[in-house]
Amino acid sequence: MSEKIYDITIIGGGPVGMYASFYAAMQGLEVKLVDSLEHLGGQLTAIYPEKYIYDLPGHPKIRASEMIEQLNVQMNQYAERIDIQTATTVTDVVKQADTTFQITTTRNGFVSRSVLITAGNGAFNPRGLDVESDDVSNLHYFVTNMMQFKDKDVVIFGGGDSAVDWALMLNGIARSVSVVHRRHEFRAHASSIEKLTSSSAKVYTPYKASELIGSEGRVHQVVLEHLETSERLTLEVDDIIVLFGFVSSLGPIKDWGLKFRKTALTVDTLDQTNIEGIFAAGDAATFDGKIKMITTGFGEAVVAINAAKAYAYPDKVHRHQHSSTIGGS
Numbered sequence: 540m541s542e543k544i545y546d547i548t549i550i551g552g553g554p555v556g557m558y559a560s561f562y563a564a565m566q567g568l569e570v571k572l573v574d575s576l577e578h579l580g581g582q583l584t585a586i587y588p589e590k591y592i593y594d595l596p597g598h599p600k601i602r603a604s605e606m607i608e609q610l611n612v613q614m615n616q617y618a619e620r621i622d623i624q625t626a627t628t629v630t631d632v633v634k635q636a637d638t639t640f641q642i643t644t645t646r647n648g649f650v651s652r653s654v655l656i657t658a659g660n661g662a663f664n665p666r667g668l669d670v671e672s673d674d675v676s677n678l679h680y681f682v683t684n685m686m687q688f689k690d691k692d693v694v695i696f697g698g699g700d701s702a703v704d705w706a707l708m709l710n711g712i713a714r715s716v717s718v719v720h721r722r723h724e725f726r727a728h729a730s731s732i733e734k735l736t737s738s739s740a741k742v743y744t745p746y747k748a749s750e751l752i753g754s755e756g757r758v759h760q761v762v763l764e765h766l767e768t769s770e771r772l773t774l775e776v777d778d779i780i781v782l783f784g785f786v787s788s789l790g791p792i793k794d795w796g797l798k799f800r801k802t803a804l805t806v807d808t809l810d811q812t813n814i815e816g817i818f819a820a821g822d823a824a825t826f827d828g829k830i831k832m833i834t835t836g837f838g839e840a841v842v843a844i845n846a847a848k849a850y851a852y853p854d855k856v857h858r859h860q861h862s863s864t865i866g867g868s
Contacts, residue, residue, distance in 0.1 A: 545571040545622070546851050547844070548642055548651035550629050550792075551658030553581025554833050555821035557610040559657055559840035564617030565862065566848060571651060572621060573644060575628045580607035581659060586785075589685050590704060596834060630791045638816060638850075652851035655843050656812075657836070659822040660802055661790055666783035668696065668748050676756045678779045688713045692775055694761055695719065696748060697782030703727035705780060706740050716740040717774055721747045721766055743772075751779075800825045810843035816850045818843035 547563050549556050552574030560572045578584050580603075588604035595601055614621055624646065631643040632654055640651045665680035672678050682705060693713040695702050698720035704727070706718045718735065723744050725732050735742065749764035749771060762773050789802060798805045798813040803825035810818045820843045821836030829835075845859055 543569075543649065544639065545569050545649065545651040547571070547653045547655055547847050548573065548629075548640070548649075549655045549657055550574075551581070551656060551821075551823065552576065552579040552623070552625065553657060553659055553821065554583060554607065554610060555659075555836035555840055556581070556655075556657035557607070557614055558837050559655055559820065559844060560621050560623075561610070561614045561617065562841055563655075563844045563847075564614070564620035566844060566860070568620065568844070568848060568851075570621045571642075571649065572623045573627050573629050574625050577626045579611065579623070579625065580604075582785075583607055586681050587701070588683050589708065590701075592833070594832065594834065628790065632795050632817070634814060634816065640816065652816075653847035654817045655840070655847060656792065656804060656817065656819040656823045657821045657840065658789075658792065661788045661792065664786050664788075665781065666786060668751075668781055668783075670748050670751055672751060674756055675751070675753070675758055675779075677758055677777065678751075678781065680781050682780060685709060685712055688778055690714045691777035693717070693778050693780060694774055694776045695780045695782060697780075697784075698722055698725045698727070698744075699782065699784065700727045700731065701784075702782040703731045703735050705782065707731065707734055707738065710738050710740050714777075717743060719743045719746050719748070719763060721745050803829075808842075809846035810839050811846055816847070818847050 546568035548571040549559050550573055552572055557579055560570050563570045576585060583603035584607055590603050591600045592603055593600050628645045633641045635641055640654055642649050642651050688709055689712050691713050692715045693709055694717045695706050696719050703725060706716050710716045718740055743763060745766040746763040747766060748761055750762035751758045752760040758776060758779060760773050761776050762771055764771050804812050804819040804823055806812055806819050806824045806826055810820050810824060812819055820839035822831050
């Protein structure tokens with residue numbers, strides 16, 4: 540067990556957890572950041588690195604991977620105060636008599652004066668096709684490099700924002716793009732749907748995958764079935780992208796005595812949970828009027844860090860300091 544006592548342990552290394560780590564370190568706290576994935580950035584790194592984000596202040600548009608890179612640069616200003624542990628799951632958090640927390644992970648144990656949960660909706664796994672698709676090398680649930688689809692015939696399954704966005708982004712890079720959705724109407728932004736219908740991408744609705752035909756671990760043809768007429772048609776394919784969303788699991792967090800509203804932790808105006816000293820921010824937290832956006836998650840992290848600092852050191856006078864006053868490291 541580590542002998543060091545951290546001022547705050549941040550569980551979840553997505554953008555909100557990364558910003559919270561930077562902000563806490565800038566405020567002089569010793570930070571432990573733990574994430575179950577191998578790399579920081581959460582879903583933006585694992586699933587959407589090539590997608591653009593359009594509502595980040597000061598950036599008309601920025602790739603998700605670039606935003607995560609900039610958050611890393613920001614964190615590294617205070618690297619000596621941030622202990623990062625990836626590919627690690629926090630299995631238990633127990634409050635001690637002295638108000639600190641005993642943290643147990645799949646790798647080690649340590650003590651922390653406070654806890655901030657920024658784990659989003661928990662660990663996530665993609666929803667698969669309704670047909671057998673094990674050990675298929677050209678079937679993708681994550682897109683990390685658009686250029687791997689250059690001059691390829693690509694079929695995208697899905698009807699939400701991700702499916703429509705990727706179809707638009709790959710149109711012009713891939714040789715052909717086909718979008719297959721099991722309903723007549725898409726669930727994406729109206730402007731994106733309009734761009735899709737006016738693009739050269741082919742749209743098949745309401746269809747589902749009926750059969751995958753291929754050999755040696757690769758699919759060469761996908762058979763579609765019309766959900767109303769049972770008509771079948773076959774598309775030639777080089778790559779398939781499945782974007783049906785993800786099944787999230789909170790894992791051990793649900794067993795720590797915390798109160799939830801559906802899959803999010805209920806917090807007060809200080810972003811504190813029902814257990815004093817444990818806070819939550821970003822998609823992991825909920826309250827009346829909650830809006831799930833990265834930008835609001837950043838603001839919630841600031842509130843939570845200041846409250847956690849006061850909890851960790853109740854005998855000290857705490858006044859929020861602006862970054863221009865603190866200065867860089």
